[in-house]
Amino acid sequence: MKFPRPRRILLYVLLILFAFAYLLPFWTCITTSFKTEKAVIETVPVQPASPTLEPWMEALDIMGRPLLNSLTFTLFATIFSCFIGSINGYVLSKIRFKGSDIIFLFFSIGIFIPYQTVLIPLVLTISRLGLYNSIEGLILTHTAYGIPICTLLFRNFYKDVPDSLIMAAKTDGAGTLTIYRRILLPLSSAPFVVAGVFQFTSIWNDFLFGLVLARGSEALPASVALANLRGTTTAFWNVQMAGALWYALPVIIVYLILGKYLMSGYMAGAVKG
Amino acid sequence: MVNVVIKNLTKKFGEVIAVKNLDLDIKEKEFFILLGPSGCGKSTALLCVAGLLKPDEGEIWLDNKLVTSPEHDVYVPPQEREVAMVFQDYALYPHMTVFQNIAFPLEVRKKSESEIQKRVKATAELLGISQLLDRKPKQLSGGQRQRVALGRAIVREPKIFLMDEPLANLDAKLRVRMRVELKKLHQKLGTTTVYVTHDQIEAMSIGDMVAVLKDGVLQQVGTPKELYDSPSNTFVGGFIGSPAMNMLEGNLVKKNETLMIDLGVSMFELPTWTEEKMKEAKGSKVVLGFRPEHIALAKKYKKNAIQAKVDMLELIGRELQVHLTAGDCSFVVISTPSEDIKVGENVWMVLDEEKIHIFDAETGETLI
Numbered sequence: 001m002k003f004p005r006p007r008r009i010l011l012y013v014l015l016i017l018f019a020f021a022y023l024l025p026f027w028t029c030i031t032t033s034f035k036t037e038k039a040v041i042e043t044v045p046v047q048p049a050s051p052t053l054e055p056w057m058e059a060l061d062i063m064g065r066p067l068l069n070s071l072t073f074t075l076f077a078t079i080f081s082c083f084i085g086s087i088n089g090y091v092l093s094k095i096r097f098k099g100s101d102i103i104f105l106f107f108s109i110g111i112f113i114p115y116q117t118v119l120i121p122l123v124l125t126i127s128r129l130g131l132y133n134s135i136e137g138l139i140l141t142h143t144a145y146g147i148p149i150c151t152l153l154f155r156n157f158y159k160d161v162p163d164s165l166i167m168a169a170k171t172d173g174a175g176t177l178t179i180y181r182r183i184l185l186p187l188s189s190a191p192f193v194v195a196g197v198f199q200f201t202s203i204w205n206d207f208l209f210g211l212v213l214a215r216g217s218e219a220l221p222a223s224v225a226l227a228n229l230r231g232t233t234t235a236f237w238n239v240q241m242a243g244a245l246w247y248a249l250p251v252i253i254v255y256l257i258l259g260k261y262l263m264s265g266y267m268a269g270a271v272k273g
Numbered sequence: 274m275v276n277v278v279i280k281n282l283t284k285k286f287g288e289v290i291a292v293k294n295l296d297l298d299i300k301e302k303e304f305f306i307l308l309g310p311s312g313c314g315k316s317t318a319l320l321c322v323a324g325l326l327k328p329d330e331g332e333i334w335l336d337n338k339l340v341t342s343p344e345h346d347v348y349v350p351p352q353e354r355e356v357a358m359v360f361q362d363y364a365l366y367p368h369m370t371v372f373q374n375i376a377f378p379l380e381v382r383k384k385s386e387s388e389i390q391k392r393v394k395a396t397a398e399l400l401g402i403s404q405l406l407d408r409k410p411k412q413l414s415g416g417q418r419q420r421v422a423l424g425r426a427i428v429r430e431p432k433i434f435l436m437d438e439p440l441a442n443l444d445a446k447l448r449v450r451m452r453v454e455l456k457k458l459h460q461k462l463g464t465t466t467v468y469v470t471h472d473q474i475e476a477m478s479i480g481d482m483v484a485v486l487k488d489g490v491l492q493q494v495g496t497p498k499e500l501y502d503s504p505s506n507t508f509v510g511g512f513i514g515s516p517a518m519n520m521l522e523g524n525l526v527k528k529n530e531t532l533m534i535d536l537g538v539s540m541f542e543l544p545t546w547t548e549e550k551m552k553e554a555k556g557s558k559v560v561l562g563f564r565p566e567h568i569a570l571a572k573k574y575k576k577n578a579i580q581a582k583v584d585m586l587e588l589i590g591r592e593l594q595v596h597l598t599a600g601d602c603s604f605v606v607i608s609t610p611s612e613d614i615k616v617g618e619n620v621w622m623v624l625d626e627e628k629i630h631i632f633d634a635e636t637g638e639t640l641i
Contacts, residue, residue, distance in 0.1 A: 167358065171325070171352075172381055173429075
């Protein structure tokens, strides 16, 4: 779309204003995280002053283990939920069987169940499995909770893969698993990126499950540790901001790496053209 | 080489009957065509043979082995049928190179690396795509993709080829060329082939045998010549041949001991060879059918000719297609460009009396 010149200038001014408003808190966060405690009190938040790495080190001291915990269960749960979702999506879209629509409906309902409603049964189940306060327990919970949305994503993607591709593979002699492994999986980079980024951010950002399932330090997630940084009586703003930035870093990295693949259309040229 | 026998095949999709009581006997080495307008059930029948669809009733025998029978609870999955299929959209695996696409059926069957190399290369050579082996499908033209799809079917030396409108997505010129190549390939390999198309010209030019389907019901099976010369009903008569057969409804009447068809615009006296067969049918409504090339045009009145007015002339290369009307009916006549005919002129259509068809107007069945 091309706007006439004056309108375009207006558009840019507006966009810059929005960007400014949007980035201001982030900027404040960065400047504060590099300040000494004294500078935090004496200078305006947006102004950088007496730069130091001290708050970052201090935050890492407290958040190091939780960050590692979060990274571990987030990665595993993301991978598991994506793979299971992809297999479900394949079965529900390409292998029609009696009742598959009903099963898919149940999966879809799963997406809309709020976290809070399952908290008590969840805690009971996880603790009876002996997984309370463990990384494994968090992996299991997040995987299970991610399966419905991943299934939906993959099913919708596989639905657009031409049936003739599957039929061709069948007549070529491939069984159900070979078709998945050799045909569908290599074509799935786009939904894997989409589902992967979605799962990674939502699991990484989760607070509630982490709070109720991991009380001790062995499995404490970074989201909970970040909240704990706040302290009870005094607020060390610089340490909190540094902690917040440490916490934001992995998600930013994931977006930087995978962002460009989010839009990729891998299926182009699959069939006639 | 194997044969295919289909007995009483019925396939429903919900309430819709896609194929109804289909019986076919496909001999070994035959290039067998399933022909019909879209939605006539021809692809459904093919998918049942491939094992990609399970029919509701009936039996399918491949190589004298029962592979499908819901009644006897027999169903051999497509993986074990040794049939190869070519799809209308080619269904090439987009993430694989041409080599990998062709090699896929062999890899799945756990053939040795050296055998795969050898067979893929031989197949590529046969189809003239050796220089494309490293490319991905999206880097290929329609015709090249078509060849790769064929290659993937040929490479495993299946017992039967199943082709579902394989040429439908190609442009007209390429389609004609690939048609010839397919036929040559079939002569070279001799593999029994079942080929689905809606294009009657394609069917006539490459088929050994053609089965015409309409609304899931088999209309006629025969060689292209049989279908053309003696269609079993008005549908086959009208579907086969281009331009289509001219058809004109009329009443069968008897006048002075001769059988005639009262066509409304004129009376058509039936030739003597038809009398014997037409005796039982007299008095009923009939359809007179005659092909565009079996009519001569005369400037003056001729006995038993139908008068018509020239509407339009189409000069198509070697032939001149003359469009005429008589009353409410329109006709097409194939004539030669040298013929001196003008638009708006009144002419007489002289039918080749040996080559006329008469159908029952009620049932559409052929009377003669």
